Amino acid sequence: MSASVYQLSKGEIKLKFNLVLPTSLLVLLGNSFGLGAAVAQSSQQTPPKTSPTDVEAAKQKLGSIMAASNMRMTTQAPSNFPVQAYKSNVTQTTFINSTKGSPVANLSICTKDSPETVFQWYQQALKAAGWTLRIPSAKLMAKLGSQGQLFMLDAEKEQQGIKLMCILDKATNGTTVTVGWLKNR
Numbered sequence: 001m002s003a004s005v006y007q008l009s010k011g012e013i014k015l016k017f018n019l020v021l022p023t024s025l026l027v028l029l030g031n032s033f034g035l036g037a038a039v040a041q042s043s044q045q046t047p048p049k050t051s052p053t054d055v056e057a058a059k060q061k062l063g064s065i066m067a068a069s070n071m072r073m074t075t076q077a078p079s080n081f082p083v084q085a086y087k088s089n090v091t092q093t094t095f096i097n098s099t100k101g102s103p104v105a106n107l108s109i110c111t112k113d114s115p116e117t118v119f120q121w122y123q124q125a126l127k128a129a130g131w132t133l134r135i136p137s138a139k140l141m142a143k144l145g146s147q148g149q150l151f152m153l154d155a156e157k158e159q160q161g162i163k164l165m166c167i168l169d170k171a172t173n174g175t176t177v178t179v180g181w182l183k184n185r
Contacts, residue, residue: 070101071097071098071099073095074094076093077095081107082160085107091112092109094109095107103182104181104182104183106179106180108176110174112173113174114175115150116166119151123153133153133155135152136152150167152164161182161183162179162180164177
């Protein structure tokens with residue numbers, strides 16, 4: 001993996017063509033696809049160039065890396081993704097899934113809406129779709145010191161698992177949502 005493709009910045013990874021991947025996706029990718037060392041190495045690199053030629057080269061390099069890692073990335077979730085994608089005030093969507101091995105996927109959405117609004121929407125959508133939810137208590141969230149800034153849950157249904165996080169984006173006052181999915185064995 002070429003370290004020049006990634007830049008580590010304040011808990012997220014930014015790809016050369018302005019695609020923001022939350023830290024939770026880094027964990028999913030690192031654990032599922034063995035990318036952790038390459039991403040850690042990239043934090044020592046200079047910021048990427050953003051000319052159109054550099055952007056295109058980065059896209060091609062990323063495509064090669066993902067194909068070699070048996071991953072696929074698109075700008076929207078497929079219709080068969082078991083979790084509905086949040087649609088209100090969305091500014092960016094990224095979907096990454098495995099193409100071989102254990103089935104895993106990650107949906108990342110940036111929206112202008114508040115973390116609490118997005119989280120409540122997902123709670124209702126998941127319950128309506130028959131998912132069993134586990135939500136950390138308010139007491140635990142208070143201990144984390146993230147009240148109003150971080151909401152998370154785990155969900156299960158028919159041998160599938162979901163990890164959902166809604167995090168306040170302090171730069172935009174919007175939300176970054178990550179929905180990690182895996183098929184339980």
